Amino acid sequence: MCGRCNLLRIKKAAAVLLVFLLTGCGAIQEEAPKTENIITSMEAEPELSYEVPASSANIFVNQLGYIKESTKVAVFCGKELPEEFQVIRKDTGEVVFTGCLENKGYDDGSKEYNSYGDFSGVCEAGVYYIEAPLVGRSYSFTIEDGLYERIFKEACKQYYYNRCGMTLTKQYANEVAHNACHTGKAVLKEDESVSLDVSGGWHQDEKGSKKVDRAAKSIGVMLLSYELYGDSFTDEMGIPESGNGVPDLLDEIKYEIEWLLKMQDKETGAVYSGVGIYEKNGGEGIYVEPAGQVSALAFAAALSKFSYLYQEYDEDYAAKCLEAAERAWQCADSEQGDKETEEWRFAAATELYRATGKQSVHKYVTRYLSGEAYGENMSDMVFWGCVTYICTRQSVKLELCEEIAGIFMQRAEEIAQEAAGSLFLAGGGNGQKNNQELLQNMMYLTTVDHMITNHEYDSVIENHLHYFLGRNEKAISYIDNAGERNYRTIDESMGIMKQFDANSKLVFMLSEIVGEHYH
Structure with a gap:
């Protein structure tokens, strides 16, 4: 049997398995499938989680940045959270987007609220940061393809x-x-x-x-x-x-x-x-x-x-x-x-x-x-x-x-x-x-x-x-x-x-x- 036939049959079996898995748990909704159209210190025993000072930003973003047309979401954490946030262009200070915080929740462990801000509508290339009352501003990030x-x-x-x-x-x-x-x-x-x-x-x-x-x-x-x-x-x-x-x-x-x-x-x-x-x-x-x-x-x-x-x-x-x-x-x-x-x-x-x-x-x-x-x-x-x-x-x-x-x-x-x-x-x-x-x-x-x-x-x-x-x-x-x-x-x-x-x-x-x- 050729490899392509093997893989096709396996893909069919996998698709059946996926339907079973998705329908077997009421908390999960099936997503529509997408359309197919020197030595530099490499460590011997990596340990990639470390304790660091707690004084960090309360607005969390991808600090490299986002592709122009991609989904862009920031995470907000704090003792109190505002209703809105703003996306600001770093070089001019211009507010280019105002959004609402969504899905607010409370974490008993940290004694903080957390929420999400979707700013996918910001697609123009540039360097930005996010600012919001009560929690401050985020680190900067770039929007750019590549x-x-x-x-x-x-x-x-x-x-x-x-x-x-x-x-x-x-x-x-x-x-x-x-x-x-x-x-x-x-x-x-x-x-x-x-x-x-x-x-x-x-x-x-x-x-x-x-x-x-x-x-x-x-x-x-x-x-x-x-x-x-x-x-x-x-x-x-x-x-x-x-x-x-x-x-x-x-x-x-x-x-x-x-x-x-x-x-x-x-x-x-x-x-x-x-x-x-x-x-x-x-x-x-x-x-x-x-x-x-x-x-x-x-x-x-x-x-x-x-x-x-x-x-x-x-x-x-x-x-x-x-x-x-x-x-x-x-x-x-x-x-x-x-x-x-x-x-x-x-x-x-x-x-x-x-x-x-x-x-x-x-x-x-x-x-x-x-x-x-x-x-x-x-x-x-x-x-x-x-x-x-x-x-x-x-x-x-x-x-x-x-x-x-x-x-x-x-x-x-x-x-x-x-x-x-x-x-x-x-x-x-x-x-x-x-x-x-x-x-x-x-x-x-x-x-x-x-x-x-x-x-x-x-x-x-x-x-x-x-x-x-x-x-x-x-x-x-x-x-x-x-x-x-x-x-x-x-x-x-x-x-x-x-x-x-x-x-x-x-x-x-x-x-x-x-x-x-x-x-």
């Missing part, structure tokens, strides 16, 4: 900024330009008499460490965003490879793939688990961490997926990657291991099956999906494998695909309900979720939105972007170069783009938003 494309480009370029082993020039890297680093040989941690060239790839933290499984996970997330929303990715992102006829995201990932290939033992197919930086004799040493089962399976998953998508541009290189992936797979112990190992085995098996069609690999996919409840607290690897399986052109077990679609649909509805019940319309606030969890939720919602094209989900996804850009309980913009109250003025480590794992999920979410608005 705003989200710029932060999408910046999110994609974070991996270029963190390239190891090459000089980044000011032409492409601006203030984070730096000379080539970590170009020397590394030694095996187990045997320092053996040296290896493991230069290249992306730094994952301030020290320059590089782990194979973390690299593979981010590669998987970004390649999935490319599969679903490929039109959002251009060949004009502003990296040295721009203009070569290959989408820059694939060029950037290929840079990381080159490093991953260096991490494979050419004789055995085993994959070293990472590169660490340590102090040695008053200087800096680089060691290669031992090979492992997880690193081999993560390697196999990432290179299989890349080979499948890259063959359109370079068949020979894609074949090289697939061969390396199969060798890593064969090297990995086939006996069942711990939870993480089996999750990576599942992801690798789905990608290898799609790329090769081998039934010997397919049995690992069906074994995993027929086992214990994989849908509970689904990891990135399992999510990755599930999406690949329902999209493959190879023959699949349709009942397993329908089960996956059902799990995705149920989770998407839960996320949408959580967002609708949140003050900031993004499933966050009041300590409910941190930014990592919200980004994880957006992976589900973005994928399901691609499957069924639902207007409500588009709105929820965009509301999460507003949340990350300042319309949140702390009035902080967590995105680089956006907002008067930016995370950099509080704590450098709070930025989403500075978190290796979180940034790939931001790319995923933005690919849908950019595709929705501009393609």
Whole structure:
């Protein structure tokens, strides 16, 4: 059965599931579907929620701004709230819009009232702020088309900024330009008499460490965003490879793939688990961490997926990657291991099956999906494998695909309900979720939105972007170069783009938003 037929049948099943889910809860109304017409401090263990001083604005907006024709909503909080608010042009002080506050409510926890102000009617390009009696004024914001494309480009370029082993020039890297680093040989941690060239790839933290499984996970997330929303990715992102006829995201990932290939033992197919930086004799040493089962399976998953998508541009290189992936797979112990190992085995098996069609690999996919409840607290690897399986052109077990679609649909509805019940319309606030969890939720919602094209989900996804850009309980913009109250003025480590794992999920979410608005 072809992949398109699989996906069409799954979409039909998903649509039935959506009707069931929507009609099964009286509090939810069905939305009409839309019409289809240097090292830059990527942290090793991101923690994106922080306590900050309580003295912040009482009018919460997206501090970057809004697309001209988009829905624009501000959140108001205070001991007392007025009846009206005004939108004021910053350069002239002119009042361009007066609106009424709606849906006033009272929060027992904060002992404050909260409300919403819709100013979607303001569409002229410019810089504005909102002012209201009793609560003051908001941070400023811009109304202009193209705003989200710029932060999408910046999110994609974070991996270029963190390239190891090459000089980044000011032409492409601006203030984070730096000379080539970590170009020397590394030694095996187990045997320092053996040296290896493991230069290249992306730094994952301030020290320059590089782990194979973390690299593979981010590669998987970004390649999935490319599969679903490929039109959002251009060949004009502003990296040295721009203009070569290959989408820059694939060029950037290929840079990381080159490093991953260096991490494979050419004789055995085993994959070293990472590169660490340590102090040695008053200087800096680089060691290669031992090979492992997880690193081999993560390697196999990432290179299989890349080979499948890259063959359109370079068949020979894609074949090289697939061969390396199969060798890593064969090297990995086939006996069942711990939870993480089996999750990576599942992801690798789905990608290898799609790329090769081998039934010997397919049995690992069906074994995993027929086992214990994989849908509970689904990891990135399992999510990755599930999406690949329902999209493959190879023959699949349709009942397993329908089960996956059902799990995705149920989770998407839960996320949408959580967002609708949140003050900031993004499933966050009041300590409910941190930014990592919200980004994880957006992976589900973005994928399901691609499957069924639902207007409500588009709105929820965009509301999460507003949340990350300042319309949140702390009035902080967590995105680089956006907002008067930016995370950099509080704590450098709070930025989403500075978190290796979180940034790939931001790319995923933005690919849908950019595709929705501009393609």
